[in-house]
Amino acid sequence: MVAEASCDPVETGDANPATEVLLDVVVPTPAHSGLGDRLTYCHTVALPPGTLVRVPLGARAVVGIVWGTPATAPATPVRPISEAWQALPPLAAEWRELVGFAARYYQRALGEVALAALPPALRELDAARLQRRLQRAPEPVPPVSPPPAETPPPLTDAQAAALAAIETVDQPILLFGATGSGKTEVYLQATARLLARDPQAQALVLVPEINLTPQLEQRFRARFGDAVTTLHSRLTPAQRLQHWLAAHLGHARIVLGTRMAIFASLPQLRLIVVDEEHDPSYKSQEGARYSARDLAVYRARLGADAGCRVILGSATPSLESWHAADSGRYRRVHMDDRMGGARWPRLRLVDLRQQPRGTLLAPPLQAAIEARVARGEQALVLLNRRGYAPVIACDACGWKSGCPHCSAHLVFHKADRRLRCHHCGHTAPIPRACPDCGNVDLAPLGRGTEQLEEQLAAALATLQRADGTPVRVGRLDADTSRARGALERTLQAVHDGAIDVLVGTQMIAKGHDFRRITLVASVNTDGALFASDWRAPERLFALLMQAAGRAGRDAAFVAAQGSAVELWVQTAYPEHPMFAALARHDYAAFAAQQLEERRSAGMPPFSHQALLRAEARQLEAALAWLRHAAEAAHDLPGRAHVMLYAPVPMALTRVAGIERAQLLLESPHRPALQALLAAWMPRLHALRGLPDTRGLVRWAIDVDPLSF
DNA sequence: AGCACGCCGACT
DNA sequence: GTCGGCGTGCTC
Numbered sequence: 001m002v003a004e005a006s007c008d009p010v011e012t013g014d015a016n017p018a019t020e021v022l023l024d025v026v027v028p029t030p031a032h033s034g035l036g037d038r039l040t041y042c043h044t045v046a047l048p049p050g051t052l053v054r055v056p057l058g059a060r061a062v063v064g065i066v067w068g069t070p071a072t073a074p075a076t077p078v079r080p081i082s083e084a085w086q087a088l089p090p091l092a093a094e095w096r097e098l099v100g101f102a103a104r105y106y107q108r109a110l111g112e113v114a115l116a117a118l119p120p121a122l123r124e125l126d127a128a129r130l131q132r133r134l135q136r137a138p139e140p141v142p143p144v145s146p147p148p149a150e151t152p153p154p155l156t157d158a159q160a161a162a163l164a165a166i167e168t169v170d171q172p173i174l175l176f177g178a179t180g181s182g183k184t185e186v187y188l189q190a191t192a193r194l195l196a197r198d199p200q201a202q203a204l205v206l207v208p209e210i211n212l213t214p215q216l217e218q219r220f221r222a223r224f225g226d227a228v229t230t231l232h233s234r235l236t237p238a239q240r241l242q243h244w245l246a247a248h249l250g251h252a253r254i255v256l257g258t259r260m261a262i263f264a265s266l267p268q269l270r271l272i273v274v275d276e277e278h279d280p281s282y283k284s285q286e287g288a289r290y291s292a293r294d295l296a297v298y299r300a301r302l303g304a305d306a307g308c309r310v311i312l313g314s315a316t317p318s319l320e321s322w323h324a325a326d327s328g329r330y331r332r333v334h335m336d337d338r339m340g341g342a343r344w345p346r347l348r349l350v351d352l353r354q355q356p357r358g359t360l361l362a363p364p365l366q367a368a369i370e371a372r373v374a375r376g377e378q379a380l381v382l383l384n385r386r387g388y389a390p391v392i393a394c395d396a397c398g399w400k401s402g403c404p405h406c407s408a409h410l411v412f413h414k415a416d417r418r419l420r421c422h423h424c425g426h427t428a429p430i431p432r433a434c435p436d437c438g439n440v441d442l443a444p445l446g447r448g449t450e451q452l453e454e455q456l457a458a459a460l461a462t463l464q465r466a467d468g469t470p471v472r473v474g475r476l477d478a479d480t481s482r483a484r485g486a487l488e489r490t491l492q493a494v495h496d497g498a499i500d501v502l503v504g505t506q507m508i509a510k511g512h513d514f515r516r517i518t519l520v521a522s523v524n525t526d527g528a529l530f531a532s533d534w535r536a537p538e539r540l541f542a543l544l545m546q547a548a549g550r551a552g553r554d555a556a557f558v559a560a561q562g563s564a565v566e567l568w569v570q571t572a573y574p575e576h577p578m579f580a581a582l583a584r585h586d587y588a589a590f591a592a593q594q595l596e597e598r599r600s601a602g603m604p605p606f607s608h609q610a611l612l613r614a615e616a617r618q619l620e621a622a623l624a625w626l627r628h629a630a631e632a633a634h635d636l637p638g639r640a641h642v643m644l645y646a647p648v649p650m651a652l653t654r655v656a657g658i659e660r661a662q663l664l665l666e667s668p669h670r671p672a673l674q675a676l677l678a679a680w681m682p683r684l685h686a687l688r689g690l691p692d693t694r695g696l697v698r699w700a701i702d703v704d705p706l707s708f
Numbered sequence: 709a710g711c712a713c714g715c716c717g718a719c720t
Numbered sequence: 721g722t723c724g725g726c727g728t729g730c731t732c
Contacts, residue, residue: 029731030709039732058731059712070732078732112709 021046022073023081025055025064028115032685037103037110040070043081050090052118054082054126063123065091065114083127087134089248092267094302099263102295107677107701108288116287117263121241133245150222152189158335162186163193165333166309172297174277174325175313177335178344178585179549183313184216186335187273188223190311194271195227195253202247203271204264205256206292208279210234211487212510216275217256224254231257231264259284259292262299270308272296277312277321278542280706289702293318315549315587316542319598320605322591343558345520345551345567347583349574352526360447365521365568366459372519373471373500374463377563379519381452381503382547384528386477387411387420388451389444394434396441401428407654412444414451415479424656449477452523453503460501474499476508509547515554518561520547521568529573532651533708534603537578541590544569544582604704608670610677611702612663612684613650617695619659623647625693626663632683638672651708658697662708677701 023046024038041055041064051066056079066084096114103113115123125133155163159182166173166186177183191203205220207213210232220228229243229252246252248265255264259282274282274293282293293312300310312321312330325332350362361381369379391409392401401410403421410419410428419428433440444451457473465471474490481487493499494514502508528540544567552558552565569579581590599606612629616622626647633644645664653659667673684699 025732027732028709033709033731035731041732055732058710060710060731074732076732 020044022070022078023047024067024070025053025081026067026111026114027055027057027062027064028111029057029109030112031107031109031681032688033109034685038067038070039064040074040078041081042078043084047081047084047086048090050092050096052085052088052091052122054085055079056082063115063118064111065096067096085125085127085130087127087131089267091248091265094269094299095263095265095267097302098295098299101298102263102288102290104678105674106288106290106703107681113288117260119237119240119244121237122244134249152192152223153185155185155189156182156335158182159186159189162333162335163189165331166190166311167193169331170304172300172324172330173309173311174317174321174330174332175311175335176315176317176325176332176587177313178315179546180553181315181335183275183335184219187275187311187313188219190271190273190309191220191254192223195224198268198270200250200268201270202250202252202266202268203254203273204261204266204269204296205254205273205275206261206282206296207256207258207275208281209510210256210258212507212512213275214488215513220254220256227253229255231255231261233258233260259290262290262292262295269299269303270306272300272308272310274310274312276314278314278316278318278538280539283704283706285707289700289705291704293321294704316538316545317587317591319538319591319594323595323605326595343552343555343565344585345548345565347579348566348568349579350568350570351574352570352572355570359570360452360455361459361523362570365523365570366456368519368566368568369456369501369521370460370463372563373460373465375561375563376466376516377518377561378494378497378499378514378516379501379521380508380514380517380547380550381456381501382506382509382520382522382543383447383449383452383503383524384505384543385446385448385524386422386450386479386505387448388414388454389448390446391444392419392430392442393445394437394439394442396439397434397437399434399436400445401431405654405657407652411448413479414454423652447524449475449503449505450479456501456503465500471500472498473501473503476502476504478505478507480504481507506543509543509550512550513553514550516557517551517553518558518563519566519568520551521570522547523570525569525571526573529571529576529578535706538594541578541582541587545585545587548582548585602666602668607666607668608673609705610665610673611705611708612665612699613660613702614647614662614699615658615660615697616693617657617659617697619649619653619661621693621695622659622661623649625687625690625696625699626661628687628690628693629680629684629699630663632687633676633680636676636679636683638667638669638674638676638679641669641672642667642676664708677703 021043022040023043025041026038029035047066049066049068053064054061055064099114103110175183194201229246231243247255274296277293283291296310300308324330355362372379389412392412401419403410403426405426406421406423408423410421413420453473453475460471463471476490494502528536548567614622614625630644643666647661647663650660650662
């Protein structure tokens with residue numbers, strides 16, 4: 001009480017102005033708490049913006065970040081800052097700007113975004129423990145160069161051109177290069193040149209999934225040693241804090257991380273690399289739904305005065321980035337030759353209309369796989385559906401195994417002889433008879449990776465390798481890689497040649513550098529070709545290009561074998577124009593065709609979208625809430641330029657007993673959409689508690705949504 | 709969102 | 721007689 005009174009500027013501010021300072025502090029207040037983003041506290045001395053502090057909030061003590069000084073003194077008496085962590089350098093102005101922009105653009109509370117960007121373990125610390133931690137690790141800035149731990153290889157012409165562009169072009173670089181064209185070497189050398197020029201500089205390298213691309217981390221470590229650190233969600237809380245501190249204190253020169261790393265504190269950031277920039281995992285799907293790739297471009301612009309650059313790399317860029325390059329906002333740098341003389345796989349289409357219905361593996365494809373395995377080569381077979389069969393059904397009455405909590409089928413998993421829901425985790429034993437009619441003939445419908453593995457293993461059972469050992473079929477999907485280290489073991493087994501044929505979901509298509517693969521096959525492709533999601537063709541093309549890139553990586557091996565490197569695709573629509581572009585490995589043609597479709601339909605990137613999502617116990621409550629929301633938008637700024645569609649249930653309406661619905665907003669004018677959203681938010685918060693929306697669980701806005 | 713305070717059932 | 725159910729309400 002005394003402390004609070006002494007802090008009140010009205011009471012003591014005049015009496016002792018030198019020792020009482022008002023500060024705006026950002027604390028983790030969810031937007032709907034009714035509190036503003038910045039709360040005013042007082043302290044004995046002025047603290048620079050970016051200083052971490054602990055402050056009382058209600059009955060709790062929370063970590064906050066000093067954001068500045070209040071424009072006006074608040075009406076309510078202010079409470080004092082409990083402790084200021086002055087041992088830690090303040091978070092830089094650019095970091096605060098990035099966080100502020102992300103909060104504004106994605107319509108989240110500033111405190112939520114700012115505090116979520118810090119390692120959780122930091123919030124557990126106090127000033128004393130922080131002090132000890134900082135003293136215990138007074139790591140000097142390690143000398144990165146010279147000498148580099150590994151001598152870089154000579155550059156190809158394309159790589160030299162790319163590096164020249166990076167150093168001279170003051171725009172985001174779209175590094176467009178096929179798998180194996182040497183993009184990674186460009187990242188490495190761009191980083192090396194930066195560090196040679198400016199020994200204090202830092203680089204940020206973003207990857208979609210760090211566990212699926214261990215060799216990128218290996219290559220950075222081989223070149224830069226201990227100057228590299230990592231930031232991703234698989235780190236333990238202590239590691240994450242340690243790595244974050246290394247970046248914040250400038251001990252780490254290079255941060256390699258997943259999308260969350262875009263918020264790392266990097267005071268000397270001069271280069272951002274976004275590898276596989278088209279990958280949808282750069283878009284966060286919970287909390288603040290940010291795009292790390294888009295924020296990377298923004299962050300580089302914030303640092304432009306200091307010479308910060310951004311490289312977006314991909315063999316199949318997002319249509320957004322491709323269009324930005326077409327329109328001159330990004331600079332496209334094309335690396336068109338595959339290094340080491342490796343040849344591109346030839347496309348072999350299997351027309352499923354010529355095959356018996358329900359064919360999983362057409363005889364010519366199976367024969368091709370057998371022939372390769374017999375010669376000591378390897379094959380990858382892609383099927384984007386895990387489990388044995390996506391559903392089991394009753395022959396007599398048409399009953400299908402449905403999830404009691406979701407509007408989805410229970411998937412038959414033969415490995416544990418159970419039915420499993422892939423959306424809520426519900427599991428059930430396989431019923432002996434149909435629950436509806438008692439019929440005992442229940443049949444699995446459709447195929448998953450387990451069944452494909454089984455069928456291939458049976459087909460290859462009589463084959464032997466050159467050394468007389470039996471041929472081995474392996475499987476890689478979320479089920480087989482759940483256990484710690486299982487993923488690495490399977491990948492190693494493929495590397496070592498212990499596995500001849502690897503079956504799996506799209507995770508087998510990622511950047512693994514398998515040397516003896518000469519055939520890649522996609523056996524169930526058509527679902528994505530005609531999916532209701534209009535981004536599906538783009539993703540399918542990227543997946544098939546990426547999968548194709550796994551084949552023929554070792555030119556010497558391929559030449560010695562005398563094999564043709566092939567990509568097999570089973571489809572009932574072989575005349576689809578996408579396959580013509582795929583056969584020529586012509587992403588530019590595919591992108592041009594897709595962008596033309598988007599332009600005429602007024603779809604992104606020719607318009608901008610946001611989704612308002614609502615979840616409720618009853619679907620009607622969610623829909624009613626969205627209708628109220630639409631009504632509340634009628635007179636908002638920007639409304640004339642923003643199209644609001646009717647609220648609809650989501651494609652997968654119910655998940656874990658919660659009904660989901662959404663409302664799409666679309667505008668050709670991004671600022672109009674942003675203005676509308678910003679003005680809409682307070683009204684949406686005020687919508688709580690309407691009588692026909694009882695059972696509403698939560699709602700959220702997804703700006704630039706990727707999935708519908 | 710947390711985390712209080714605040715009024716009604718089965719236990720040491 | 722207490723421990724605890726989660727219903728409203730507040731957080732500079």
